[in-house]
Amino acid sequence: MVRGxxxxxxxxxxxxxxxxxxxxxxxxxxxxxxxxxxxxxxxTALFDGRSAIRGGVPICFPQFNQRGPLPKHGFARNLPxxxxxxxxxxxxxxxxxxxxxxxxxWPERFGLDLTLSVPRxxxxxxxxxxxxxxxxxxxxxxxxxxxxxxxELADARLLGLQGAPCWDAVRxxxxxxxxxxxxxxxxFDSVYGAPAQPLVLRQPRGDLHIASSPDCPQTVVWxxxxxxxxxxxxxxxxxxxxxxxxxxxAIDAPIELAPGAATLLWQQLDARPSSSPTA
Numbered sequence: 001m002v003r004g005x006x007x008x009x010x011x012x013x014x015x016x017x018x019x020x021x022x023x024x025x026x027x028x029x030x031x032x033x034x035x036x037x038x039x040x041x042x043x044t045a046l047f048d049g050r051s052a053i054r055g056g057v058p059i060c061f062p063q064f065n066q067r068g069p070l071p072k073h074g075f076a077r078n079l080p081x082x083x084x085x086x087x088x089x090x091x092x093x094x095x096x097x098x099x100x101x102x103x104x105x106w107p108e109r110f111g112l113d114l115t116l117s118v119p120r121x122x123x124x125x126x127x128x129x130x131x132x133x134x135x136x137x138x139x140x141x142x143x144x145x146x147x148x149x150x151x152e153l154a155d156a157r158l159l160g161l162q163g164a165p166c167w168d169a170v171r172x173x174x175x176x177x178x179x180x181x182x183x184x185x186x187x188f189d190s191v192y193g194a195p196a197q198p199l200v201l202r203q204p205r206g207d208l209h210i211a212s213s214p215d216c217p218q219t220v221v222w223x224x225x226x227x228x229x230x231x232x233x234x235x236x237x238x239x240x241x242x243x244x245x246x247x248x249x250a251i252d253a254p255i256e257l258a259p260g261a262a263t264l265l266w267q268q269l270d271a272r273p274s275s276s277p278t279a
Contacts, residue, residue: 039146094114127213130257210267
């Protein structure tokens with residue numbers, strides 16, 4: 001249990017440890033093999049079994065944000081998932097399938113498998129398989145809404161976005177990213193075309209390399225900044241200083257799945273020194 005909600009603690013043979021809540025199939029914590037916490041979980045996040053949990057890795061499906069008729073970020077992050085256990089060495093799967101609860105929002109038949117795996121010490125892969133189990137095609141948008149922990153945001157830089165097309169949602173402006181290292185301080189909310197090479201989150205404690213699957217053609221980077229953070233009831237006023245969302249996403253063009261078809265969206269986080277994660 002975590003704050004009164006059902007959760008599962010997972011220990012990899014590498015020494016990495018994960019904690020995942022059944023509500024939302026929500027990864028709450030990843031401590032790498034050195035014992036360093038790599039994800040941010042708000043100390044004031046709601047754990048009421050109904051609301052989305054602030055921090056960790058929320059699953060946005062089948063709609064990103066408010067880009068459609070469904071509740072913000074869809075319903076997958078607000079419903080209970082089933083823990084399927086260890087489905088491969090150091091890999092664990094949680095499942096969500098269509099039900100009366102999902103059909104209250106969306107009529108389609110589907111299956112989601114979220115697999116959390118630790119292929120090597122200090123490396124975490126978060127993979128969401130989306131399957132159409134119905135008899136008609138449907139489309140969706142999605143994101144792995146990863147909250148990364150930073151010691152101090154002012155000291156953090158995100159590398160690898162230079163040359164990527166960008167929509168700045170704060171200013172509603174489109175441009176090409178010109179900076180080789182992006183810094184943060186005020187509210188930041190941008191959708192980038194995902195670069196082919198992994199991004200690097202650089203901070204004094206060391207680098208974190210961030211790779212994503214080809215079916216995630218966008219990267220969303222978000223931090224509320226001090227003003228917005230102060231208005232978020234489920235974050236402390238200084239929470240913005242200790243997190244940065246870097247999200248693997250498929251949102252600009254919905255993915256269409258034929259009956260019986262499936263696709264895989266993943267993000268890989270690599271905390272090893274001098275690492276170069278690959279697919």
